Amino acid sequence: MALVLTEEQRLLQDTAKDFLANNAPVAALRKLRDEKDPLGYSPDLWQQMAEMGWASIILPEAYGGLEFGFLGLGVVLEESGRTLAASPLFASAVVGASAILLGGSEEQKQALLPAIAGGELTLALALEESNHHRPTQISTTATAQGDSFVLNGSKCFVLDGHSAEQLIVVARTSGGDRDSSGLTLLLVERDTAGVSCQRTILMDSRNAADITFDNVTVPAANVIGQVDRGWEVLEPVLDRGRVAIAAEMMGVALEAFERTTAYLKEREQFGQLIGSFQALQHRQAHIQSEVELCRSVLLQALSTVDDAPQELPLLASLAKAKLNELAKRVTNEAVQMHGGIGVTDELDIGFFLKRARVAMQVFGDTGYHKDRYATLCGY
Amino acid sequence: MEDLENFRLEVREWLQANCPESQRQPMKREDQYWGGRRGKFPSEDAKLWFERMRDKGWTTPEWPKQYGGGGLSPQQGRILKEEMQRINARTPVYGIGIWMLGPAVLEYGNEEQKQKHIRAIVNGETRWAQGYSEPGAGSDLASLQCRAEDKGDHFLVNGSKIWTTAADKCDWIFCLVRTDPNAKKQEGISFLLIDMDEPGVSTSPIPLISGESEFCQTFFDNVKVPKENLVGELNKGWSVAKALLVHERKLMAEMGSDSPRKVLVPNAAAREYLEFENGKIADARLRSDLVDYDMQMQAVALTHFRTFEEKAAGVRSAAGMVMKYVGTEAEKTKSELLLAIMGSRGLGWEGDEFTAQEIDTARLWAMSKAMTIAGGSSEIQLNLIAKNVLELPQS
Known part of the structure; x- marks a missing residue:
């Protein structure tokens, strides 16, 4: 570590x-x-x-x-x-x-x-089925049929869903519609008959899609892990994804933060650099303190993946929740401190603001991870 | 790495053999030993434990051996701390001398000062007070007025210092005094060591909202201080003070994790004072406040570790600069959260209707308000981050 x-x-x-x-x-x-x-x-x-x-x-x-x-x-x-x-x-x-x-x-x-x-x-992970991250709430079904499974259902917010050659689909093979048991991961070629894919244009100008599966036949050899026990693979995969996207969000937040600090040192109002105003200094200084905390959390979460995977759920939720909050605060303050130019498309700051909002929803928003963290802590 | 593991085993064995059973029990405030001429050991075991640790140099594990310290590397020091925590071994002696003055003298003092003062701190012979703030100079430390006039072979000191912790029980006080009244604010300040038994030194305690009065005001009325008590150069006391403030900030950030009293933590308090439904705290708002606090505290603790690792690796970052601010703010949040969790049980001030822990919690809540003021208020910390880390223009 x-x-x-x-x-x-x-x-x-x-x-x-x-x-x-x-x-x-x-x-x-x-x-x-x-x-x-x-x-x-x-x-x-x-x-x-x-x-x-x-x-x-x-x-x-x-x-x-x-x-x-x-x-x-x-x-x-x-x-x-x-x-x-x-x-x-x-x-x-x-x-x-x-x-x-x-x-x-x-x-x-x-x-x-x-x-x-x-x-x-x-590849792309076809997981989400509603507007909030609920990784066990899966109603897409995979029904065994001889040496194959037949896939039916629809997925949304599939990152890279429109461009990936193969999809890893989370489907229900047994159990109730909120159970973590009874899930199965299947590898599906995106151009298989019955797969229809609609790219969605999101605010961050990146890549996501809605995908439906209509009687799609998938060979049983394409199951990843064991049938009904997909959660054992999916949960650590999601945690790795959470830590990874938190690392990306650190970059998004830092860049927006540093660009804003630089602007405070060049923009003049009332005959002074606006960075000399204490009202702005204290807000940026507070963010600096949050950046330092997030840095430690992120480093710990990243090394936990390799060195102490048993602690990963707690650290992944900590990192995702903390970086969600940081990215939200930093990008909002970046726009505000840039003033009028901050809300123009000409300035790049808006791109950071929008990417932050999409990343915040990936694999669980702040509320999801705080709830999970509390549950893992036993309260 | 292997050497460190061997060291850990040696330490473990030594502690096992030398730390009396009674010194592994949770400590009450009256169990602390602070050393000094007026210091009393709370028990025979405490004395034995202190002497054994002193003889190893482990009252100040990382100080040089030649002045009585333990001569340990930062990594070894950390291992000793961990091993002591593992068996709940009590800190054998507390003191501002260990936390603050010692490191400053080691860095800025001359050989005689090191021989005289460092050894006395290691041996628990002197208890130190800090004299920085003045009634008219709180956050704006550089505007202090307490003056020391050059009288040839000595300085003549006049003025007063406030928030001098436990000064009525101390032997010596280190002070920032003005030695050049004509210089600009932070120039013309010197760092002086003053024996509190000298004629003209007096102290009076200040009662606080917590009901305690560990802080004092200390007065200097024509006090003669020998020239040899000047640490660092004349009129250059500011750099000594700055080095010391770093230690103070680190200390205040650490207080939560290294508190001498075993105090209630919010997570445990929730189990005792809140209703649960299906394994979750029923009050959704308190549950959410608790998780916010726990996450923040874990982030602060990790950052604390990071500053340590960075120091060992010789890496510089801004993490150390934010610790005082985030650490003390988190402590304040914790106290407010405890009160909210305990409801009316958290309001008890004295008497037998409340447990000692409940009363302690209420009093610590009041004390926590001082933590974001003392040692450079949160607002000052933000100013410093804006100036030194973000390098924002100064008005």
Whole structure:
């Protein structure tokens, strides 16, 4: 467990910062949005990221991975949060790769992980069915039929759902509609007959979709983990995703915060720099203190994934709740302190504000994680 | 790493053999030993425990061996602390000398001062008070007025200091005094050590809203102080004070986790004073306040660990700069939360109708209000973060 980055991790962070500043600045996202890019990210950029090993940071060397652990992943995600880089990094290299790694058979790992590592295979987790994160409230069904399952139901807020080649679908094979038991994870090719996918345009100009499954036949060999026991894989996968998105949110928040501090040092009103006003100083200083707390929480959560997975649920909820609050506060203050220009599309700050709101909903909002944390603490 | 593990085993064994059973019990305030000429041991075991720890240098584990300290590395110091916590071993001696003056003298004092004062602190022979704030200079420390005139072989000190903790029980006081009245605010200040037995020094306690009066006002009326008691250079006391404030802030941030009294924590209080339904606190608002507090406290504790790891790794960050602010604000939140959880049981002030713990909680609540004022108020902390971390323009 470490709360300080190693030399190696700092180098990776510097490399990521340079690469993203040159190849995926906020302007790149703005361009994807303005040109209504059908894919929502640049495949060339993703290939370059994969060549640098980012698609395989958390994967063992045996599957073509970099084996750099979650702290390594964290610094890359944080830097990609700073430039709002759109890529399959989260959905494929974190969530998808973790599902295969934690739940897949040896055969599945051999077949899929090297392809993920190479940036050739993209994945998406088809989980949510309502407007709030309720990971056990699943009514999409998978019914056994000979050597196959037949899938019926609909999913929403599927990150990268419209662009991923394969979907990891959370379906109910038994149990009541709120039970954590009776869930099964199935790997489904997105162009299988009966899968229909509708891209949704969200405020952050990134990539999500609604997907329906109408009598989709999936071979039983595509089950990830065990039938009815998908929750044992899904819960740790979600926790890894929560910590990872928290790292991205740290980058989003820090960038918005630093841009705002810089603005306070150049904007003049009433003949003075507005940064000299104590009303603004104290608000930024308070955020700095929250940034420091969130930094410690995030580092601990990232190293918990690798070193103490039994404590991950508590740390993942702590990190997600804390970073949700930080990202919300920072982006709101960023807009307010920029004043009129803060609400124009011309300034990038709005992009940070909008990305923060989407990220806050991913895998559980603040209320969800506070409730979970309290429950884990026994009250 | 292996050396550290061996060290841990040695420490564990030594503590097991040398820490008397009675010194592993929860401590009440009257069980604390603060040293000094007027210091009394609460028991024979406490004396034995103190002497054993003193002989190892472990009353001040990380101070240099040549002045009687333990000579431990930060990592070893941490291990000792953890092992003591593991068996609930009591802190053998408390004191501002250990927490604040010692580190400052080690950094800024000359050899004679180290020989004289450090050893006396390690041996528990002197109890120190701090003389910074003045009635007219609270948060604005640099505007202090207590003056020391150069009289050739000595300084003549006149003025007063306020919030001098337990000064009526102390032997020595370290003071910031004005030595050059014409210099700009924070120039012209010097750091002086004053023997409280000198003629002209007097103290009077100040009753607080908590019902306690551990703070005093201390008066200096033509007190002669030998020149050798100046720490650091003349008129450069501000840099000594700054170094010391860092220690004070760290200390106040730590107080919650290292409190000498075993006090109620909100999570435990909830089980005792609140209704539960299906395993959850029935009052949704209190449940939500409690989870906010628990998360904040865990974040503060992790940040505390981070500052330690950063120090060991030689990494600089802003984490240390925010600890005083977040630590004391969290303590205040905790006290308010405890009162809310306990309802009318949290209001008892004295008498047998309330448990000692309930009365302690109410009094600590009142005391917690001082924590965000003393040692640089929260507002001052935010000013410092704005200036030193964010480097915002100053008006």
